[in-house]
Amino acid sequence: MGALGRNAEVGVIGAGAMGAGIAQVAAQAGHRVHLFDNRMGVAEEAQRQIGATLAKLAAKGKLDASQAEAAAARIVAVHAIGDLVSAKLVVEAIVEDLEVKRKVFRELEVVVAPDCVLASNTSSLSITAIAAGMKHPGRMVGMHFFNPAPLLPLVEVVSGVATDRAVAQLVHDTAVQWGKVPVHAKSTPGFIVNRCARPFYAEALRLLAESAASPSTLDAVMREAGGFRMGPFELMDMIGLDVNFAVTKSVWEAYFHDPRFTPSMIQQEMVAAGYFGRKSGRGYYEYASGAAKPLPATEPPHPRPGHVRAAGESSLVAPLRERFASAGFEVVQVASDSAIGPAYFAAGDALLVPSDGRTATGIAVACGNANVVAYDLAHDYRTCTRLAVAAADSCSTAAASAAIGALQAAGIAVSRIDDVAGLVVMRTVAMLANEAADAVTQGIAAARDVDLAMCSGVSYPRGPLAWADAIGLAHVDEVLRNLAAHYGDARYRRSPLIVRRSATGGTLVS
Numbered sequence: 001m002g003a004l005g006r007n008a009e010v011g012v013i014g015a016g017a018m019g020a021g022i023a024q025v026a027a028q029a030g031h032r033v034h035l036f037d038n039r040m041g042v043a044e045e046a047q048r049q050i051g052a053t054l055a056k057l058a059a060k061g062k063l064d065a066s067q068a069e070a071a072a073a074r075i076v077a078v079h080a081i082g083d084l085v086s087a088k089l090v091v092e093a094i095v096e097d098l099e100v101k102r103k104v105f106r107e108l109e110v111v112v113a114p115d116c117v118l119a120s121n122t123s124s125l126s127i128t129a130i131a132a133g134m135k136h137p138g139r140m141v142g143m144h145f146f147n148p149a150p151l152l153p154l155v156e157v158v159s160g161v162a163t164d165r166a167v168a169q170l171v172h173d174t175a176v177q178w179g180k181v182p183v184h185a186k187s188t189p190g191f192i193v194n195r196c197a198r199p200f201y202a203e204a205l206r207l208l209a210e211s212a213a214s215p216s217t218l219d220a221v222m223r224e225a226g227g228f229r230m231g232p233f234e235l236m237d238m239i240g241l242d243v244n245f246a247v248t249k250s251v252w253e254a255y256f257h258d259p260r261f262t263p264s265m266i267q268q269e270m271v272a273a274g275y276f277g278r279k280s281g282r283g284y285y286e287y288a289s290g291a292a293k294p295l296p297a298t299e300p301p302h303p304r305p306g307h308v309r310a311a312g313e314s315s316l317v318a319p320l321r322e323r324f325a326s327a328g329f330e331v332v333q334v335a336s337d338s339a340i341g342p343a344y345f346a347a348g349d350a351l352l353v354p355s356d357g358r359t360a361t362g363i364a365v366a367c368g369n370a371n372v373v374a375y376d377l378a379h380d381y382r383t384c385t386r387l388a389v390a391a392a393d394s395c396s397t398a399a400a401s402a403a404i405g406a407l408q409a410a411g412i413a414v415s416r417i418d419d420v421a422g423l424v425v426m427r428t429v430a431m432l433a434n435e436a437a438d439a440v441t442q443g444i445a446a447a448r449d450v451d452l453a454m455c456s457g458v459s460y461p462r463g464p465l466a467w468a469d470a471i472g473l474a475h476v477d478e479v480l481r482n483l484a485a486h487y488g489d490a491r492y493r494r495s496p497l498i499v500r501r502s503a504t505g506g507t508l509v510s
């Protein structure tokens with residue numbers, strides 16, 4: 001079917017934050033845009049704002065001045081749904097209310113031509129439900145942009161039960177023509193991103209609930225070891241705790257209270273207190289003028305141990321071994337003991353073991369060596385500036401100090417956290433991959449598209465599925481099994497895809 005012709009007119013209903021952004025994107029792509037809002041003057045104001053934004057981009061040299069002017073001139077504010085009569089695609093971005101959206105689409109259907117594609121920018125409602133009762137539900141599709149629409153590349157193209165394939169493909173190809181990164185998704189609660197991102201917040205909240213570490217420590221570890229642009233608490237403060245809690249609750253309710261998505265008591269308490277994040281001046285952090293951001297817990301300097309030995313080989317050990325070698329350690333290779341794990345280090349008297357979802361104490365008990373220090377996952381051990389570690393309850397002070405000192409000698413700041421299962425980045429990434437794998441298993445999106453959506457929609461440093469492959473699927477499977485055993489909680493049940501692929505030595509996307 002191909003993309004919508006550039007001469008085709010586009011209608012946008014709702015001229016708020018999203019509608020205005022979508023109108024700008026369509027106009028910049030060369031379409032004439034009719035913009036409608038049922039509040040008097042709102043479409044005109046949005047049109048004026050878009051003109052000003054485009055002029056500013058031209059003044060900064062980011063856009064050709066004549067192109068900016070032409071794009072602004074292509075947007076027309078209109079005053080009735082009837083004025084969308086010649087549109088070939090209408091994107092709706094009005095209030096998030098199923099009945100109101102249904103009413104608007106029913107009105108629209110009798111106005112536009114039979115081949116006009118009708119799209120909703122809804123972020124939480126079912127496309128199937130919006131289309132129900134329409135005369136031609138096959139032309140109804142989700143076109144889910146991210147905020148701000150002119151800047152963020154991802155568009156989830158969402159098909160409901162009745163959506164025609166050709167219609168979804170046209171919207172997909174049109175999004176490409178508009179310079180976006182579209183992915184196909186089935187209409188299910190949260191679509192791809194809002195569902196697959198839940199563990200990013202949920203694991204951090206669980207760690208906070210277990211008093212593993214402070215929000216600033218957990219955020220620093222997720223940024224500096226995990227490679228995420230923002231930590232989960234910083235991000236929740238920016239999104240708004242009320243909004244984040246509402247999305248969490250709606251996904252949990254929509255999945256019939258699946259424990260995977262159970263919200264946190266902490267979220268509920270913070271919202272009840274009116275701590276909504278940046279917008280209310282207080283969330284997990286304080287935003288009053290002069291309020292200093294608390295520093296992450298960072299170990300003071302520890303002495304460098306006399307030796308570091310590497311036992312076994314794995315993707316979690318090899319790059320760190322290089323780093324120890326660069327720090328001047330002569331890293332002798334020895335055989336590994338499978339009770340400890342396939343690969344780990346000995347630093348002084350300590351065993352420095354990559355987290356496998358057990359607590360350090362659990363590993364110590366299993367291998368009969370008291371001095372176990374577990375270390376967290378890093379997005380890239382060669383360049384990370386911080387790592388979280390946890391020492392077994394039985395670990396001696398001298399052994400813990402040797403493990404920390406070795407990492408510090410390699411130029412890594414160390415956040416020592418309580419001895420929780422799976423540490424921070426490891427359990428979060430394992431659960432992100434688990435959720436992504438379930439979305440694939442359930443046919444919501446293709447594996448590559450899930451990874452693409454998480455990288456271009458929420459700027460993850462790596463797609464969760466490709467990340468699991470890089471860690472080694474067998475290890476991710478083990479982390480999940482150990483978390484499930486530790487908590488006895490169905491939240492940590494493994495995705496059938498991970499169970500199957502790891503059993504045969506397969507991968508998720510690679």
Ligand code: NAI
Nearest residue numbers: 014015016017018037038039093094095096121122123147
């Ligand atoms: P908004 O409140 O900024 O704008 C909504 C606009 O729709 C308002 O100007 C309002 O006057 C207008 N409107 C309401 N009912 C109308 C009707 N019956 N006919 C015509 N115009 C009507 O809301 P926002 O944030 O732009 O969200 C719009 C839609 O986009 C919602 O479905 C939301 O879930 C979705 N969305 C929002 C994102 C966000 O971050 N704000 C991100 C992605 C999707």
